[in-house]
Amino acid sequence: MATAVVRVMIDPEGRLTGAAYGAGLRMLERSGFEVIASPAGRLPERRREIELIVEDGGGELRTGPCLDACRAAFGIEPELGVITYVSRGTDDDARGVLRRFGLAGEVVRTVEGDEEIVTVALPAEAGRRVPESRLHTALEAALNCEVRIVTASG
The missing domain is CATH 3.30.70.240 (Alpha-Beta Plaits)
Known part of the structure; x- marks a missing residue:
């Protein structure tokens, strides 16, 4: 919440x-x-x-x-x-950002070296509704880590 x-x-x-x-x-x-x-x-x-x-x-x-x-x-x-x-930097915060943009997606947190990375998988049509740069900026601000946005397969 x-x-x-x-x-x-x-x-x-x-x-x-x-x-x-x-x-x-x-x-x-x-x-x-x-x-x-x-x-x-x-x-x-x-x-x-x-x-x-x-x-x-x-x-x-x-x-x-x-x-x-x-x-x-x-x-x-x-x-x-x-x-x-x-923002507390949680996956729930990421889902909240997505919800405020009218989107839903999968949030996966990984660590590469010393860096935490959050990958957000969105349906292909999401890119037509919301500029990726705006979404990316909002997610990085909410999570305070690197964010990667990918298109969900399937």
């Missing part, structure tokens, strides 16, 4: 006081969210952004509950920001 970092712009217009911002953060934490946020005094009065650490459930990441919780905690309309993923 992949761990997502959901960035949420809490206060685009700068209407929240520092106390209200802090109370909203505490409410999110009491609601079970893992929250990463700077103290109000260290942020500009506008465009305050927080990060919610959530599990993507092995499928499509649902951001609606995150935005609903922020709306309830702060009493204003939040804006969804950039979503990234925490």
Whole structure:
């Protein structure tokens, strides 16, 4: 299961006081969210952004509950920001990258000399849907090792 970092712009217009911002953060934490946020005094009065650490459930990441919780905690309309993923370098991380590109493939980990290599076998039609360079870059970033993409036989 992949761990997502959901960035949420809490206060685009700068209407929240520092106390209200802090109370909203505490409410999110009491609601079970893992929250990463700077103290109000260290942020500009506008465009305050927080990060919610959530599990993507092995499928499509649902951001609606995150935005609903922020709306309830702060009493204003939040804006969804950039979503990234925490990587532990596992085969599940590789499969998660493939899933986010709408692909499925076989992931095989080997060691050559002192170097770990992950080979990802994809169906031939995958190359027509997703540029291999984008997929390769995403896989290497997630796995922090050499990645080889091959066409699956059969």
